[in-house]
Amino acid sequence: MQICRHLTYVRSLSPGKAIFYYQTHDCDFVPLQLETNKIRAPKSGFTEAFDSKGKLKNISPHDLAYSNPQCIQTCYVPPNISSIHCRFSLRVEANSLEPETCEDIKVKRYLTKLSHLYTQKNGYKELAIRYCRNLLIGTWLWRNNHTLGTQIEVTTSDNGHYVIADARLLSWDGEWPERDQKTLLALSAEMEQALTNPDKYWFADVHAVLMTGFCQEIHPSQKFIERKEGEASKQYATTSCVNGEKAVCFHAEKVGAALQLIDDWWDERAYKPLRAHEYAADRKNLIARRHPINSNDFYSLLKLTAVYIRHLRAVKSADEIHPNIHYVMSILCKGGLFQRGKS
Known part of the structure; x- marks a missing residue:
């Protein structure tokens, strides 16, 4: 299958800003300020x-x-405050089932067939588990997950309520206690339905309570700015509250980047999950783990859609799905502009 000139997908996971705040005896929402x-x-x-x-x-x-x-x-925790709250909302939609725009009917038919078979073989279950694992271990807290204790609570639009008592005790590839494993599977089952049912609009309210040290430093998103004379050289992201106060926050893009840290298919000896990305950019090591020279980047693999369709028809269980198919579908869930351009 050749990549056409116009091919776009809308993202399936849409997080909001993650707001930092704390609670007092008089108010349950006091914005954390700079x-x-x-x-x-x-x-x-x-x-x-x-x-x-x-x-x-x-x-x-x-x-x-x-x-x-x-x-x-x-940004620091105020004196006499022992816990900081961080909360965001997540909307999940079945946008990877077919392209948003595609000028080639044949390409659209192939991609739609791929997602249809992927759904039939329960492939989305694997993606949902990975997204939910990042939700529950607090990957989205980034540097702020180093605390004295981190409780994460998720409430969904399907009336689900899930609690992880201490996310510090969980890891991406470690063994989870039976109770937390059940929480992961139940939450991911809800998300899987949202990823595969175009008539379902699923929301989750994600709330973390961070037990902090005395006046501990907090790390919100950092702004990229063109600094003017007299302005701070390092500035953090904020959002305005209804009373005019500003609360520090994570950008929605930073939260989304953490949830997308699921690609450990980039190598058989992969030692960490990377953000789902067309070339698997490893920013810490400044290298593309899926360089086109190795033919394992998204665009090289997307051309094999017809091969993957035949593979999915032959598999009998989700465990037999090739890792490259999971990777390709994770990029379609991420969304973006995938066309080859006018040239």
Whole structure:
């Protein structure tokens, strides 16, 4: 199957902003706010003493001892507050069952058939379990999951209520206690229905309670800005409340990126799950784990749709589904523009 010039999918998972707040005796929602500090940072960068070729600049020892004044934003737990709440909503839709736009009828027929067979063979169960695993272990909390205890509670539009007492005790590839394993399977069964039923619109309210240390630092999303004179060099994301106050938060995109950390199919010896991405970008190591030269990137595998259709027809259980099919379907669930362009 050749990739056509116009091919798009709408994302299946749509998280909202994750808001940080705390509770007091008088109010159950007090937005966690920022502080702006001016500090005298020491000069420590490579370019302070060396040029781009590594040669020493003509500077005196005194030059490197001067401070470098900076204005930054910080976020800390207020004194006498022992727990911080972080909450977001998640909408799941069956948008991967067929393309949103596709100019080639044959391509659309192939892709629709692929998702139909994937549904029949319970392939979406594997994706749902992986998404829900990230929900329940608090992957979406990023650096804030290092706490004295992290309780995660999920309430769904199907009247489901799921609680993980301490997400710190769970891991992506570790053994889960029987109770938490049942919670994972029950929650993922609801999500699987939402991923496969186009008439179902499923919502989940995800709420984490972080037991924190005294005045512990909190790490919201960081803004990418073009700094103006007098502004902080490091700024965090905020959202406005109805009373005009601003609460620090995670961008919806950052939450979504954490839920999409499910691709451990990129190698037989894969040691960590990567974000579902067309080239499996490993940002920590600055390398694409699915480089086209290896023919395991999304676009190379998408051309094998007809082969995957024949494979799905032959398999008898979800355990027999080839990992490349799970990967391709995870990218379709992620959504995006997949056309090859006018050229």
